[in-house]
Amino acid sequence: MKKTTICGLLISLFFSSFLCQSHAYNKQKQALDNLYRSKRSIDSAIDTSHFKAPQNEMKEVVLPQEGLREKDKIQKLPGQPLVKFDQYGGYVTVNESGGRAFYYYFVEADNSKGSLPLLLWLNGGPGCSSLAYGAMQELGPFRVNSDGKTLYRNKFSWNNAANVLFVESPAGVGFSYSNISSYYNNCGDESTSEDNYVFFLNWLERFPEYKERDFYIAGESYAGHYVPQLAHTILHHNKMANKTLINLKGILIGNPVINDETDTVGMYDYFHTHALISDETRDQIRKQCDFSPNVTKQTDECNKVTDHVDRDLDDHIDIYNIYAPLCLNQNLTSMPKRMSDVIDPCSEYYTHAYMNREDVQEAIHANVTKLDHDWEACSDIIQHWLDSPSTIIPLLREFMANNLRVWIFSGDTDGRVPVTSTEYSINLMNLPVKTQWRPWLHQGEMGGFAQVYEGNLTFVTVLGAGHQVPSYKPKNSLALVTHFLTGESLDGPRS
Secondary structure, eight states: OOOOTTTOOOOOOOTTTGGGOOOTTHHHHHHHHHHHHHHHTTTTBBBOOOOOOOOOOOOTTOOTTTTTTHBBBBOOTOOOOOOOOOOOOOOOEETTTTTTTEEEEEEEOOOOOTTTTTEEEETTTTTTIIIIIIIISSSSSSETTTTTEEEOOOOOGGGGGGEEEEEEOOOTTTTTTEGGGGGEEEEEEEOOHHHHHHHHHHHHHSSGSSSSSSEEEEEETTTTHHHHHHHHHHHHHHHTTTTTTSSSEEEESSSSOOOOOHHHHHHHHHHHHHHHSOHHHHHHHHHHHOOSTOOOSOOHHHOOOOOOHHHHHHHTTOOTTTSOOOOOOOOSSSOOOOOOOSSTTTHHHHHHHHHHHHHHHHHOOOTTTTTSOOOOOOSSSOBBBBBBBEEEEEEHHHHHHTOOEEEEETTOEEEEEEEEHHHHHHHHTOEEEEEEEEEETTTTTTEEEEEEEETTTEEETTTOOOSHHHHHOOHHHHHHHHHHHHHHOOOOOOO
């Protein structure tokens, strides 16, 4: 793997630890931690004000797409088992003058592709790849074997319930790129939302049969920003055009970054209630730290106690699933080892090896510009993040007012954006409860708990799942998304 020559220089606080890290372990956590640290810095230049849709005119953003769909057809992935559904991969230009293009991977539904809805999946970071996580380690049709060369079928893939589209955004993530390198110093929520919107308008021109199809946006982690922001942008331009440009029906966000203050308080409360920190440490955090948005610099006492927590947890536990085993052997195997439905803790290494194979890149029509860096699960080249609102709760209220379906789910063994954080954030909305907290079952087994609020917001926990819910509970996650897409409540015992 290529290493940058500027490792150790003070380029910026944000993403600085990426430059000296190995490509694999918990790069999502590094990305999110670095963003929060940068936002809390006294000299932070990150705009944390409420998100508003980019006001740019959307004229001439849709480029000719004739013949590109056929070129994007993937005949077969290297090492892939036989399947009947079609899959596509390629680039969509999102800014012609800036030379920005997003890489996408699209899998049509295994059955009834003509009637099932279209679902866009986004991973967060910021700076992490939906191809790396969503497609290849979570809800996509395949996962990578331990040899880094072959694939095995994910029988609980979400393309059992929808036609599923993955996109690597913003430019600089995965195979997506900009021909103007200065762009990588100017990424942020607003530009990502605008480019995601332009991407999807152009993608629909390439796949016009989906223009009228019911459309849903889903994602996890920092996509708790990306998903609502894209949805808000779609509603804004539908209103400006006085017609339905994109037939958005709802959003689904998992273990999502929603509200900075409650996300952080909820994380430390989760640590305490799950015996990861002591009573004394919990009390010190409550006494010394103030995570409200108006506080830009924590006291030395706060930094001391939170740094101590980080040191205790970082090297000895997967904070994204506190009960999961760590990857203890990063090496590939000569022959694929037996895989289970639950994700292998070393899968990120297998995926990294697979995606950097030339035959794979050729098969999926990726890396056509021959990037000067390896494909990575999370970006090593994005250096700054310009804007990140402290809360996206106003957007959730907007969706409810516009009758969009809003579901939030939470794997309950995630310690980084835990169930407590999500509960605290939802509680801030003061919504009347429509259906009280109760268990939900799938095939007679406990799936988790659910509560429905007035205004079409549903909160669902997934029992025993980590941050990447489809990786740890694939069967239950498929049941969850199927109920979301159909609008049916999750089944549970009735009193």
